[in-house]
Each structure stands twice: as structure tokens, then as C-alpha cells.
Amino acid sequence: MRIVKFVIMYEVRLWIALFRWVFRRPVTLPPGTVPFQYSGAVTMILAVLLIVSAIEIPILHLMLPWATVRAISLFVGCYGLFWMVGLAATMRVYPHLVGPAGLRIRNSITLDLPVAWTDVESVRVRPRSLPPGGQTQVEDGVLSLGMASGTTVDVVLARPLVVPVKKTRGEPVTQIRFHADDADGLVAAARAFLHTEVS
Numbered sequence: 221m222r223i224v225k226f227v228i229m230y231e232v233r234l235w236i237a238l239f240r241w242v243f244r245r246p247v248t249l250p251p252g253t254v255p256f257q258y259s260g261a262v263t264m265i266l267a268v269l270l271i272v273s274a275i276e277i278p279i280l281h282l283m284l285p286w287a288t289v290r291a292i293s294l295f296v297g298c299y300g301l302f303w304m305v306g307l308a309a310t311m312r313v314y315p316h317l318v319g320p321a322g323l324r325i326r327n328s329i330t331l332d333l334p335v336a337w338t339d340v341e342s343v344r345v346r347p348r349s350l351p352p353g354g355q356t357q358v359e360d361g362v363l364s365l366g367m368a369s370g371t372t373v374d375v376v377l378a379r380p381l382v383v384p385v386k387k388t389r390g391e392p393v394t395q396i397r398f399h400a401d402d403a404d405g406l407v408a409a410a411r412a413f414l415h416t417e418v419s
Contacts, residue, residue, distance in 0.1 A: 233329045234306040241309035253319030254409050258327070259311035260401035261368035266308050273301050316400055318409040323375065325365060325398050327355075333365075333383060335396065341378040343410040345403045347371070356387050363388060367399035373406060 240246060249255065277297035284290045310328040317324040322336040323343075348364075348371050350357060355366040363385060364371055380392035400406045 230329060234303070234310055237310040237313040237329065238302070238306040240313050247313060249317065250319055250321070253317050255315040255317055256406040256409075257312065257315050257401045258367055258399050259308065261370065261399055262311075263308075265368070266304060270301065270304055273297065273304065277301065316398070316406060318406060318413065320413065322413075323410060325375075325396065327365060327367070331365065331385070333385065333396075335375065335377075335381075335383075337413055339378055339381055340375060340410075340414060342376045343407050343414065344374050344376075345372060345407050346374045346397075347403070348397065356385065358385075358387050358389075358391075358393070361392070361394040363393040363396045365396065365398040370399060371397040372399050372403035373397065 277294065280293045280297065281290050284293055307328065314326050314329060314332070316326055322334055323340065325331065325333040325335065350364055350366040350369045350371065355369070357364045357366070361380065363383065365385075375396040375398075377394050377396070380394050382388070382390060382392045383396070
């Protein structure tokens with residue numbers, strides 16, 4: 221039942237994001253908050269998948285001899301095409317956020333991880349490649365939230381912190397690594413707030 225609820229909510233939020241993206245209705249941000257995108261690393265991959273899917277739909281429609289199967293194939297193909305556009309929209313509508321309250325690390329609608337500035341010791345630019353094992357990895361207290369098998373920003377925590385990410389299995393982490401397209405800009409914005417906190 222929990223899985224069904226998750227799937228339904230995921231679909232609803234995806235289509236809401238697509239609506240916001242198409243009609244240019246971004247989510248209102250708190251004052252002083254700056255958004256940073258992360259979808260650039262996977263834009264080319266998504267574009268290729270969209271093109272392949274768009275070509276596949278009419279080919280299957282011509283090849284299948286049964287009218288009912290053709291109709292089902294057309295529906296599934298078009299739905300899948302719009303779904304991928306919706307996925308791209310979620311990444312644009314829900315960017316990383318740097319603001320007075322802290323840092324919010326995001327990945328589409330599957331991850332929204334707030335980190336308060338009081339929990340952050342330092343933030344730095346550090347491009348890294350992830351080893352095989354998925355986009356989310358945990359090793360020696362380091363949580364890596366990759367995009368296209370890589371991260372560009374390191375967040376060193378002021379103290380071990382338990383974060384709501386399943387792969388941590390409830391164990392505290394001491395560092396969080398993630399990808400941002402403009403890593404330099406994000407780090408500069410974050411450091412400005414960190415210095416304010418220290419002062």
C-alpha cells in the first residue's frame with residue numbers, strides 16, 4: 221500500500237512540475253534564496269531518450285498488425301514520452317536552494333535534503349567521479365548524491381548528522397557530496413551565508 225501511495229504521489233508531483241515548467245510558473249522561493257540547477261549533467265541523455273522514443277512510436281504503429289495492440293502501443297509510447305519530459309521538468313522546477321535557512325539539496329522529486337548552516341563546517345568545489353554502485357552511495361560516513369555518475373560539491377558537516385536518505389540506513393554522515401551545474405556559484409553563495417553565521 222505504501223508503494224502504491226508513493227507511485228501515485230510521484231506521478232501527481234511530476235505532472236504538476238510539468239505544468240509549472242510549461243506555463244512558466246516557478247515555485248515561490250523564500251526571500252534571499254538562490255536556486256542552482258543540476259540537470260545539465262543529464263540533459264543530453266534525456267534528449268537522446270526523447271528522440272529515440274519519438275522515433276519508436278510511429279515505427280511500432282506501422283509494424284504492429286493488430287488495431288487494439290497499435291492503440292495500446294500508441295498510448296503507452298505517448299505517455300512515456302510525456303513522462304520523460306515531466307521528469308526533465310521536475311529537475312528544472314525543483315533546483316538546489318541556497319538561502320538564509322540553509323542549503324537544500326535536491327534531485328527531481330525523489331530527494332529534498334535540507335541542511336542548516338549550523339550543521340555545515342565548510343563547502344568546497346571538488347569534481348569527482350563515482351565508482352559503480354548507483355547515483356546514491358555511502359562509504360565511510362560520506363554520502364554521495366551523484367548526477368551522471370559524478371559530484372561537484374563537497375559539504376563537510378560540523379558534526380555527524382543523520383539524514384533522511386535510505387542508503388544511510390539511519391547511520392550518521394560527516395560529509396555530503398552532490399552535483400551542481402554552477403558549482404562555483406553555489407559554493408560562493410553558501411560561503412556568504414556561512415560567514416554570516418560565524419559573524
